[in-house]
Amino acid sequence: MKSIFIDESKYDTIDQYPLFVVCGLVLEANKYYRIDSELQKIKREFNVENLKELRGNRSQDEKIKSTKMINKILHNYEVEILSAVLGVNYLNFKPVEHENYNLALKLLIERFYLHLKKRKERGLIHFDTIDRTNMRSIREETKKLCMEPHMIVSYKYGLIFENNFSDCIEEYVIFVDDNLSTIIQVADLVASCLHDAFRKLYIKFDRVNDLNDLPKYNNYLKIYWDLFEKNQDTDDVTGYGIKLWR
Numbered sequence: 001m002k003s004i005f006i007d008e009s010k011y012d013t014i015d016q017y018p019l020f021v022v023c024g025l026v027l028e029a030n031k032y033y034r035i036d037s038e039l040q041k042i043k044r045e046f047n048v049e050n051l052k053e054l055r056g057n058r059s060q061d062e063k064i065k066s067t068k069m070i071n072k073i074l075h076n077y078e079v080e081i082l083s084a085v086l087g088v089n090y091l092n093f094k095p096v097e098h099e100n101y102n103l104a105l106k107l108l109i110e111r112f113y114l115h116l117k118k119r120k121e122r123g124l125i126h127f128d129t130i131d132r133t134n135m136r137s138i139r140e141e142t143k144k145l146c147m148e149p150h151m152i153v154s155y156k157y158g159l160i161f162e163n164n165f166s167d168c169i170e171e172y173v174i175f176v177d178d179n180l181s182t183i184i185q186v187a188d189l190v191a192s193c194l195h196d197a198f199r200k201l202y203i204k205f206d207r208v209n210d211l212n213d214l215p216k217y218n219n220y221l222k223i224y225w226d227l228f229e230k231n232q233d234t235d236d237v238t239g240y241g242i243k244l245w246r
């Protein structure tokens with residue numbers, strides 16, 4: 001059984017380059033407590049109660065060191081990263097926040113489904129605990145996504161497949177408190193640096209041509225980059241570890 005722990009970046013709509021990033025860490029469910037135990041050691045070493053504090057008022061050397069330590073733990077336990085990004089062009093025309101969250105969630109769950117199907121495994125979804133209204137909405141939306149058939153295009157084979165995500169994903173979700181789950185905290189850190197890299201790329205070129213250029217624009221993303229799922233033949237992250245809805 002695989003688990004995905006999902007968190008999102010801040011939601012920009014006022015900014016000239018609006019972006020929304022949803023990120024998930026995928027791991028073997030039975031490794032959760034071992035990974036958490038290792039990440040707790042980093043909290044103690046840097047004297048923080050939440051790993052998200054590591055991006056705060058600290059030296060560049062400390063931030064790089066802690067990111068490398070986190071990445072090493074994730075790598076040792078074979079954690080993989082999946083993400084979905086709503087880009088500038090789309091968000092400029094679709095300002096309704098809950099609709100955009102649902103789209104990003106669908107894109108990420110689709111990535112998770114494909115990840116599981118390829119490995120012939122089942123998966124469980126974990127979200128950060130939020131207010132009751134949004135938790136109910138996410139629970140309902142996730143169940144709907146899992147139970148309805150979806151058309152997925154295979155660009156490699158030129159085929160369209162009809163899939164039910166429930167073939168691989170449990171239809172119920174688990175909410176975990178951000179302050180109690182180091183895995184959720186790391187998902188937030190990764191989402192944040194991915195958001196920053198996208199924003200810098202848009203600012204420089206006013207568009208995104210190649211997702212594989214993203215690590216050049218954030219030093220922390222560069223450290224995490226090997227954990228993003230990629231096409232085994234081309235080492236391309238596009239449509240695998242990162243799904244961009246332009």
